[in-house]
Amino acid sequence: MKWPWTKTEQRAAPDPSWSALLNPGAVTTSGAYVDTRSAEGISTVFAAVSLIAGTVASLPLHVYRRLPNGDREKATDYPLSDVLAARPNAAQTSFEWREQATANCVLSGNAYSEIIWDGAGNVTALKPLPPRNVTIVKLPNDRHRYDVTDSAGRVRSLLSEEVLHLRDRSDDGLVGKSRITVAREMLGGVLAAQEHGNRTFANGARLSGVLQTPHQMTDESIKRLAESWQSQFSGAANAGRTAILENGLEYAQLAMSNEDAQWLQSRQFSVEEVARIFNIPPVLLGDLRHANFSNSVEMMRHFVTVTLRPWLSRIEQALERALLGPIARQRYFIEFSAEGLLRGDSTNRASFYQSGIASGWLLPSEARRLENLPTVEGIDNANATTSA
Structure with missing residues (x-):
């Protein structure tokens, strides 16, 4: 046991x-x-x-x-x-x-x-x-x-x-x-x-737009353009880079x-x-x-x-x-x-203490103790005298 x-x-x-x-x-x-x-x-x-x-x-x-x-x-x-x-x-x-x-x-x-x-x-x-x-x-x-x-x-x-x-x-x-x-x-x-x-x-x-051109492009040129675009503008690391367009290419903005x-x-x-x-x-x-x-x-x-x-x-x-x-x-x-x-809100904390002291269920000495403040001798009697 x-x-x-x-x-x-x-x-x-x-x-x-x-x-x-x-x-x-x-x-x-x-x-x-x-x-x-x-x-x-x-x-x-x-x-x-x-x-x-x-x-x-x-x-x-x-x-x-x-x-x-x-x-x-x-x-x-x-x-x-x-x-x-x-x-x-x-x-x-x-x-x-x-x-x-x-x-x-x-x-x-x-x-x-x-x-x-x-x-x-x-x-x-x-x-x-x-x-x-x-x-x-x-x-x-x-x-x-x-x-x-x-x-x-x-x-x-x-x-x-x-x-x-x-x-x-x-x-x-x-x-x-x-x-x-x-x-x-x-x-x-x-x-x-x-x-x-x-x-x-x-x-x-994937950009918010498309590339277009009035010229006809061969399979080889399309492949080269795709690889170039992929390497320069793909991924978050390349976001915001400025594109230089050639051969009559134009960029058209797309909505979301x-x-x-x-x-x-x-x-x-x-x-x-x-x-x-x-x-x-x-x-x-x-x-x-x-x-x-x-x-x-x-x-x-x-x-x-x-x-x-x-x-x-x-x-x-x-x-x-x-x-x-x-x-x-x-x-x-x-x-x-x-x-x-x-503790993080001094205004509400002060209002809480004031309400408690005024209503009589909290003493000033107790409020000081909650705030980790040093004891003040006679503070409760002084407060009672002032209230009277």
């Missing part, structure tokens, strides 16, 4: 009917191969994942202690507090670890970290595990374990008490669904359109074809499609076609309340489930400080 809330368990043989190889990738109808790595090659997907993961990682994360009178205080003396807020492992900062875990969950549907416990039952480190190297195996006693494959191909098994598992929406309550897998066909179309455009620029001697227009429209539409997958306002992903000052503010509010809040709740509850035992959960809880989103 490992004190205080984990126990030794005999690891049974794997159940061959249960194996979760996460997001192995597949060839889509468009012919493009889609997995988490290729999907991040789409700029909108990369921007969406970076936005969610970076924002989550930037928010302050605290362990709080419940007080007998119903209040709470930061449990800075609790060992887990330092692991989450400062140093989760020897190689990463708290920001880096949380950004990696959130990005893995957003892309793969699952994020894993090995929990290192000390002899007293305290968490001393959280070591990230690549989702592609983890297989979940159901045990005969209706529990499960995690089989982890290292770079040398060796497999080691970890019990559920030894793994922090952060999962996206799940069908079975155990393995999270990858949004990349769910939207694989759509993303395959985006990758195919992207490849089509790249190959056109790389291989096509319907095919080109549809290709550009499909690229713009792909931004909206990816935004739907990750539930992010397109304005925040660089699509400013319908943006103005008023709706941009509302879209940011939408991002915080509709996009970000579910991720924060998911992470908070996963941390409490894995890192706090039944006894510890009665006294401690883990919570993000969403007020950290105001």
